[in-house]
Amino acid sequence: MPELPEVETIVRTLxxxxxxxVISAVTAPHPKVLQQGxxxxxxxxxxxxxxxxxxxxxxxxxxxPRQQAGDILLAFHLKMTGRFFVHPEGTExxxxxxxxxxxxxxxxxxxxxxxxxxxxxxxxxxxxxxxxDELADWPFWRNLGPEPLELSxxxxxxxxxxxxxxxxxxxxxxxxxxxxxAGIGNIYADEALFKAGIRPSGAAASLDGAGLAALAGALQExxxxxxxxxxxxxxxxxxxxxxxxxxxxxxxxYGRKGETCLACGGPLQSARVAxxxxxxxxxxxx
DNA sequence: ACGAGATCCTGTCAGC
DNA sequence: TGCTGACAGGATCTCG
Numbered sequence: 001m002p003e004l005p006e007v008e009t010i011v012r013t014l015x016x017x018x019x020x021x022v023i024s025a026v027t028a029p030h031p032k033v034l035q036q037g038x039x040x041x042x043x044x045x046x047x048x049x050x051x052x053x054x055x056x057x058x059x060x061x062x063x064x065p066r067q068q069a070g071d072i073l074l075a076f077h078l079k080m081t082g083r084f085f086v087h088p089e090g091t092e093x094x095x096x097x098x099x100x101x102x103x104x105x106x107x108x109x110x111x112x113x114x115x116x117x118x119x120x121x122x123x124x125x126x127x128x129x130x131x132x133d134e135l136a137d138w139p140f141w142r143n144l145g146p147e148p149l150e151l152s153x154x155x156x157x158x159x160x161x162x163x164x165x166x167x168x169x170x171x172x173x174x175x176x177x178x179x180x181x182a183g184i185g186n187i188y189a190d191e192a193l194f195k196a197g198i199r200p201s202g203a204a205a206s207l208d209g210a211g212l213a214a215l216a217g218a219l220q221e222x223x224x225x226x227x228x229x230x231x232x233x234x235x236x237x238x239x240x241x242x243x244x245x246x247x248x249x250x251x252x253x254y255g256r257k258g259e260t261c262l263a264c265g266g267p268l269q270s271a272r273v274a275x276x277x278x279x280x281x282x283x284x285x286x
Numbered sequence: 287a288c289g290a291g292a293t294c295c296t297g298t299c300a301g302c
Numbered sequence: 303t304g305c306t307g308a309c310a311g312g313a314t315c316t317c318g
Binding site for chain 1: 292
């Protein structure tokens with residue numbers, strides 16, 4: 001379930017394999033995966049992948065077409081089970097392959113031709129192919145909250161204060177809301193709330209300055225550490241080299257329902273908060 | 287306007 | 303053994 005650290009890791013492992021390479025053909029065996037932009041697909045053939053980057057949980061390619069001016073942007077959402085992997089030329093699609101990018105041999109002949117697969121078992125993931133102005137007009141993109149690691153801790157705390165005030169929602173529901181803060185999913189919400197000592201079901205508006213500062217600090221520390229550990233592998237997640245992440249070894253609460261709290265030794269509880277499975281320590285999180 | 291809940295989807299696992 | 307149902311979860315839609 002790729003969240004910010006996992007998508008960041010995929011960007012870092014995919015970039016050396018794909019950035020700078022020329023796309024010779026694109027095919028989408030599963031039509032539903034393309035949310036928008038089928039008309040732009042032919043323009044991608046002969047285009048060069050200029051840059052691979054991340055915003056929130058989106059992974060984006062900037063592709064420079066051979067003739068047209070102006071880049072074309074491909075925005076992928078991996079949802080729970082989306083993956084990228086580069087295979088040798090001629091590799092047949094796998095059971096869950098949704099999009100295939102054929103990549104040309106490079107000019108010097110150092111990098112052989114290959115095929116980039118976008119695989120997604122559950123078909124929740126999708127791709128939108130857009131001109132830059134279409135990306136800018138896309139409501140999901142336009143409404144995304146700030147990147148939690150691009151603010152200082154105090155700026156993040158102030159941002160959360162302004163977005164939490166006057167809301168009746170739980171603090172966890174707010175953390176999962178991509179228009180408030182970008183890139184947080186169920187894993188890192190639970191982990192950050194534990195680290196900050198905050199009850200997930202508590203009202204966001206009731207957090208005081210100390211709570212907001214603790215939450216901002218916990219979010220940034222957890223996300224930075226998770227990026228260093230190359231993300232968390234629960235079931236399906238792999239980076240673009242097929243490697244698992246290691247942050248799951250640092251989980252304090254996620255997936256530890258019924259086990260003991262690492263801080264106080266008491267039993268961890270589980271509940272449904274914001275429609276998601278949620279694990280917390282009733283003694284440490286108030 | 288806001289928030290809660292259902293929905294999409296398939297593989298895995300617990301329980302009978 | 304084999305079947306059934308619960309569960310995983312991000313964004314979007316519907317409903318109160």
